[in-house]
Amino acid sequence: MTLDQKRHYRHLKIRSLVIQGIRDFFTNSHYLEVETPIRCPSIIPEAQIDPVTSEGHYLQASPELCMKRLLSKGFDNIFQICKCFRKNERGLHHLPELTLLEWYAKDTTYLDLMTQCQGLIQFIAARLALENQITYQNKHIRLNRPWERLTVEQAFGRYADKPLHTALAENRFDDIISFQIEPRLGNITPCFLYDYPASLASLARLLPDNRAYAQRFELYIAGIELANGFTELTDPAEQQHRFKQENLIRMSHNKSPLPLPDKFLKDLHTMPDAAGIALGVDRLVMIFCDAPCIDDVIAFTPETL
Numbered sequence: 001m002t003l004d005q006k007r008h009y010r011h012l013k014i015r016s017l018v019i020q021g022i023r024d025f026f027t028n029s030h031y032l033e034v035e036t037p038i039r040c041p042s043i044i045p046e047a048q049i050d051p052v053t054s055e056g057h058y059l060q061a062s063p064e065l066c067m068k069r070l071l072s073k074g075f076d077n078i079f080q081i082c083k084c085f086r087k088n089e090r091g092l093h094h095l096p097e098l099t100l101l102e103w104y105a106k107d108t109t110y111l112d113l114m115t116q117c118q119g120l121i122q123f124i125a126a127r128l129a130l131e132n133q134i135t136y137q138n139k140h141i142r143l144n145r146p147w148e149r150l151t152v153e154q155a156f157g158r159y160a161d162k163p164l165h166t167a168l169a170e171n172r173f174d175d176i177i178s179f180q181i182e183p184r185l186g187n188i189t190p191c192f193l194y195d196y197p198a199s200l201a202s203l204a205r206l207l208p209d210n211r212a213y214a215q216r217f218e219l220y221i222a223g224i225e226l227a228n229g230f231t232e233l234t235d236p237a238e239q240q241h242r243f244k245q246e247n248l249i250r251m252s253h254n255k256s257p258l259p260l261p262d263k264f265l266k267d268l269h270t271m272p273d274a275a276g277i278a279l280g281v282d283r284l285v286m287i288f289c290d291a292p293c294i295d296d297v298i299a300f301t302p303e304t305l
Contacts, residue, residue: 036066047249079103186220204230229277
């Protein structure tokens with residue numbers, strides 16, 4: 001083997017150990033591993049994600065809809081590791097075909113998910129004998145210190161050149177998050193950025209005492225976003241309205257509207273209170289491998305196929 005081949009082998013071995021660790025963590029916590037279709041007649045209408053089509057169907061960008069439908073049928077604690085697809089996503093931290101971990105639990109909230117995220121990553125780090133510290137690109141992130149929890153509004157006040165309400169009014173939220181805030185998050189301990197504006201959380205329940213914000217968070221390590229979780233919205237009428245709003249935004253950007261997932265909306269009537277989260281496995285492996293590019297931790301890049 002060449003030096004590059006040896007490095008690639010080491011990264012794929014760590015990837016295998018990380019995925020084994022994920023499965024052990026959830027099965028030890030009495031979660032059921034499930035497998036749902038990746039090709040569906042309808043997916044979540046999202047303004048910012050362009051779907052990949054397949055003979056009149058769509059390749060999933062997330063297994064969220066099917067997993068929530070299982071929740072509605074009595075599957076209380078479930079997880080899945082699966083392939084997902086997002087058109088035109090390519091970069092140092094992006095792949096058009098990615099591996100996601102998703103899990104859902106009845107009678108939990110986004111606050112419970114934060115605690116679970118911390119437990120999961122500490123569990124995997126122990127499996128890899130990392131002694132409660134991740135070193136990524138010369139940043140030393142301590143896992144055994146209190147993990148930071150920072151509201152979106154606090155993050156704008158601390159790191160951005162303008163307050164949150166101004167960024168939203170000027171349609172600059174994404175730019176400011178990407179270039180001014182994200183690089184500052186999770187560089188000493190992992191950071192949970194939480195309580196997103198309601199307009200940026202189409203599937204999340206709103207805060208009971210302030211409906212301008214939603215019970216949504218993202219997890220950051222070394223400035224890289226790893227996970228997106230929230231307390232689930234279970235109101236079918238409100239969810240249908242939000243899907244329609246996402247389609248209106250799509251059309252305002254000259255994108256085609258997506259069909260509404262009617263069977264999901266029907267099952268939402270019987271879905272219990274729950275929380276759910278998607279975590280990028282490729283990015284997590286990248287951090288555990290101290291790899292600067294997501295290409296380094298997958299077997300084949302799209303360009304080599």
